[in-house]
Amino acid sequence: MSTPAEAPVVIVGGAMGGLRAAEALRRAGYTGGVKVVGQELHAPYNRPPLSKDVLSTVVTHEAVAFPERAATADVDWVRGVSATDADLEARTVTTDDGEVHPWKALVIATGLRARRLALPELPGRQAIRTLDDAIALRAQLTDVARIVVLGSGFLGCEVAATARKLGCDVTIVSPSDLPIVRPLGRLVAGEIQRRHEAKGVRFRLGRTVExxxxxxxxTAVALDDGERIEADVLVEAIGSDCNSEWLAGTPLDLTDGIRADAAMRAVSTDxxxxxxxxVVGDIARFPNLMFDDVPRRVEHWNIPTDTGKRAGAVLASWxxxxxSFADAVAQPFTPMPSFWSNQFELALQAYGLPSLADEDGIRLLDxxxxxxxxxxxxxxDRLVGVVGLGMKAALLPYRATIAG
Ligand SMILES: Cc1cc2nc3c(=O)[nH]c(=O)nc-3n(C[C@H](O)[C@H](O)[C@H](O)COP(=O)(O)OP(=O)(O)OC[C@H]3O[C@@H](n4cnc5c(N)ncnc54)[C@H](O)[C@@H]3O)c2cc1C
Structure with missing residues (x-):
C-alpha cells in the first residue's frame, strides 16, 4: 500500500515514550513531519514524582513537565484525543473525534492505565497514574485523613510513605504476603515492611477490599475477612492494564502489551x-539479550527513553x-533496566532484572x-540484578557485572 509522501510519522501516546521517540527521530536526522496524538491535555511530564516529593507539596504541571527541546519544536501535537482504531494496510489511525490520521510510519506509545477495583464509583476512590490523579489525591491528603492503600507494590508503598509523612493515618491492604515481593524478593520485602511499620504504617497482608x-x-472499606477499616480515601494501586485495545483490529501480537523485536519493530501474531x-515504553514487550531472548515488558522509567531512542534511530534509517536500515536493525540493543524508589528515609536503587533471580539466588552482598x-x-551463577538500600555509589560496579 502506498502512502502519500507528505504523510507524517504518527506517534500515538503523548507522554515520555512518545516524546523520546520524536526527539530520537530528529536526532537521527529525520526532518519530515511528526504528529503526536495523545489522550492527555498536558504536555509530557515525569510520572515518578507523582507518588513521591511532588505529592507532598502542591502538585503542578510546571513541577513535573519535561523541558521542551528546540529539535522537536515543529512537532504537531494533537492533545485530548484517543486513538480508537488503526489500519496497518491503509496506514491510518482513527481518533475518537472522528479524524483519520494518515501516516507513513506509526509509533505506538500508549503505555498503561491504572487497574481499578470492580466496585461502584464513590468519591474517595483514587487511582495514581496521571498528573490529574496526583492533584486529586493531594487535595485529600490532610493530616487527619484516614488512607487505605490497596496494593503493596512500589506505587502503593510510595504513596503510603508520602501520606504518612503528611500525617495521615495509613493502612496498606494487599493480597501479597509481603510488600514489593515480586520485584524484590522476600529478603528486601521484609525489610521494607519493617521500615514502614516503624513509621506507623499498618499492613493487612493476604487481604483485599471487598x-x-x-x-x-x-467512609470505610470492608476486607474479605470481614474487617472494616474507616477510611476517607482508598488509593487503588493494584497494577496497570495496557492501552492496546485500539489495535484490536490489527494483526499485531497484543499479548501482555504489544510485542516488538529488538529493533522495537511491532511484531504480528505470525x-x-x-x-x-x-513500539516504545511501558507497553512494549521486547527481548533484551543482556538476559535472554524472552520478550518482556519492563515498567521502569529508563525504558521509554531507551526504547524511544532505539525506535527513533531504526525508523529514521528506514x-x-x-x-542503512539492515545495519540499524542488526545493532545490539541491551538497555540496562534501572529503577529507584523513595520511601521515608529509604533511597532504593536497582539495576538489572532482580525478578529473574532463582528463589534461592538472593544474597546480601554488602x-x-x-x-x-x-x-x-x-x-x-549469573548476577541478573542488584538492589541498593542507600549505597548508590557502591552499587555502580555491580551494574557493569550485570551488563556482562
Ligand atoms: C506514579 C508513578 C510513579 C512512578 N515511579 C517510578 C520510579 O520511581 N522509578 C521508575 O523507574 N519508574 C517509575 N514509574 C514508571 C514510569 O513513570 C513509566 O515507566 C513511564 O511513565 C512510562 O512511560 P510511557 O510513555 O511508556 O507510558 P505512559 O506514561 O503510560 O504514557 C502513555 C500515554 O499514552 C496516552 N494514551 C493511552 N491510550 C491512548 C490512546 N488510545 N490514544 C492516544 N493516547 C493514548 C496516555 O494518556 C498517556 O499519556 C512510575 C509510574 C507512575 C505512574
Whole structure:
C-alpha cells in the first residue's frame, strides 16, 4: 500500500515514550513531519514524582513537565484525543473525534492505565497514574485523613510513605504476603515492611477490599475477612492494564502489551516484524539479550527513553531509504533496566532484572539490611540484578557485572 509522501510519522501516546521517540527521530536526522496524538491535555511530564516529593507539596504541571527541546519544536501535537482504531494496510489511525490520521510510519506509545477495583464509583476512590490523579489525591491528603492503600507494590508503598509523612493515618491492604515481593524478593520485602511499620504504617497482608461503605463519599472499606477499616480515601494501586485495545483490529501480537523485536519493530501474531510500525515504553514487550531472548515488558522509567531512542534511530534509517536500515536493525540493543524508589528515609536503587533471580539466588552482598545494604540477585551463577538500600555509589560496579 502506498502512502502519500507528505504523510507524517504518527506517534500515538503523548507522554515520555512518545516524546523520546520524536526527539530520537530528529536526532537521527529525520526532518519530515511528526504528529503526536495523545489522550492527555498536558504536555509530557515525569510520572515518578507523582507518588513521591511532588505529592507532598502542591502538585503542578510546571513541577513535573519535561523541558521542551528546540529539535522537536515543529512537532504537531494533537492533545485530548484517543486513538480508537488503526489500519496497518491503509496506514491510518482513527481518533475518537472522528479524524483519520494518515501516516507513513506509526509509533505506538500508549503505555498503561491504572487497574481499578470492580466496585461502584464513590468519591474517595483514587487511582495514581496521571498528573490529574496526583492533584486529586493531594487535595485529600490532610493530616487527619484516614488512607487505605490497596496494593503493596512500589506505587502503593510510595504513596503510603508520602501520606504518612503528611500525617495521615495509613493502612496498606494487599493480597501479597509481603510488600514489593515480586520485584524484590522476600529478603528486601521484609525489610521494607519493617521500615514502614516503624513509621506507623499498618499492613493487612493476604487481604483485599471487598466492599465500600459510604453514601456521598467513602467512609470505610470492608476486607474479605470481614474487617472494616474507616477510611476517607482508598488509593487503588493494584497494577496497570495496557492501552492496546485500539489495535484490536490489527494483526499485531497484543499479548501482555504489544510485542516488538529488538529493533522495537511491532511484531504480528505470525512473527512478522513491521518495518513501518514501532513500539516504545511501558507497553512494549521486547527481548533484551543482556538476559535472554524472552520478550518482556519492563515498567521502569529508563525504558521509554531507551526504547524511544532505539525506535527513533531504526525508523529514521528506514525513512532515509539509504541502505542503512539492515545495519540499524542488526545493532545490539541491551538497555540496562534501572529503577529507584523513595520511601521515608529509604533511597532504593536497582539495576538489572532482580525478578529473574532463582528463589534461592538472593544474597546480601554488602552492608546490613537494617541500614544501608546491597543485595544481589542471581540466576544460576549469573548476577541478573542488584538492589541498593542507600549505597548508590557502591552499587555502580555491580551494574557493569550485570551488563556482562
Ligand atoms: C506514579 C508513578 C510513579 C512512578 N515511579 C517510578 C520510579 O520511581 N522509578 C521508575 O523507574 N519508574 C517509575 N514509574 C514508571 C514510569 O513513570 C513509566 O515507566 C513511564 O511513565 C512510562 O512511560 P510511557 O510513555 O511508556 O507510558 P505512559 O506514561 O503510560 O504514557 C502513555 C500515554 O499514552 C496516552 N494514551 C493511552 N491510550 C491512548 C490512546 N488510545 N490514544 C492516544 N493516547 C493514548 C496516555 O494518556 C498517556 O499519556 C512510575 C509510574 C507512575 C505512574
Amino acid at each position: 466492599h465500600l461503605d459510604g453514601e456521598d463519599r467513602l 512473527g512478522m516484524a513491521h518495518d513501518d510500525v514501532y 525513512l532515509a531509504n539509504d541502505g 552492608g546490613e539490611l537494617s541500614g544501608d545494604a546491597i543485595v544481589g540477585y542471581y540466576r544460576g
